[in-house]
Amino acid sequence: MKILLIDDSKTMRNIQRSVLAQLGHTTVEEACDGQDALSKVGAYKPDLILVDWNMPNMDGLTFVKTFRQTNKTTPMIMVTTEAEKARVIEAIKAGVNNYVVKPFTPDLLSQRINETLAKCQSAQAA
């Protein structure tokens, strides 16, 4: 499984990469903002995207909206400090499949990744 991590913080990308490794996912590409992600996503063709919200150049919400114009199915999880209910609704409406608020425990992120993949796989199989 190919995973794209989008976060302007290398520290946060490393933390998430470590959780993914514990789940057995080691094929991971990184992007430092939405613009960088858009330049990589076409060639990389990820099976799962983890995207931060607040980033320079292009924020995560703009990335999600842009990406969803051409790709309706790749599972996306927003991993962000934006915890307000209105923000969560905005992100879901834009096209993310799940939402994780920072700070998070490795167990919580693992759980959200597993449930998102399971939900998206069963939706595609239906």
Next chain:
Amino acid sequence: MDPQYIKPFIASIQNVFSTMMQLPVTVKAPKIKDNPSTTYDVSGIIGLSGDVVGSVVLSFPKDTAERIVSLLTGSPMTADSPDFADAIGEIVNMVSGGAKASFAGKKVSISCPSVVVGPGHKVAKQHDAPTIVIPCATDCGEVAIEVTIQTADAAVTAKAA
């Protein structure tokens, strides 16, 4: 400053430090800051805009900051590391983001973080609001949250006066 804007920072730093670093935080009594220099040598800085404006500075002694980012990243890290500022920035990002979620009914955006390292530096404030310092103690050392915020309405009124 309305206490409703201070309590969320206390809850947020305790949540961030315990969740990400398994590091309990003891909070002492907040006080008004009377010195323009930051409390300690390392500052993680976030700007707030929208219905509430101002800045948040997470201030650490250098050795405390090094211990805390080492816990966050899971490997020893000194202030000379190229990733040190990124890690400090992510901590102040999480603390500020968690706090602003508790500003009831207010729509607030946070900036990308900046980090300054060096003794005696000052963070210029764009607003007239007083700075409240929240002293915190951890097993890694002392940390201070410096909060200088006011509602956007109050900022406009202060500028007009």
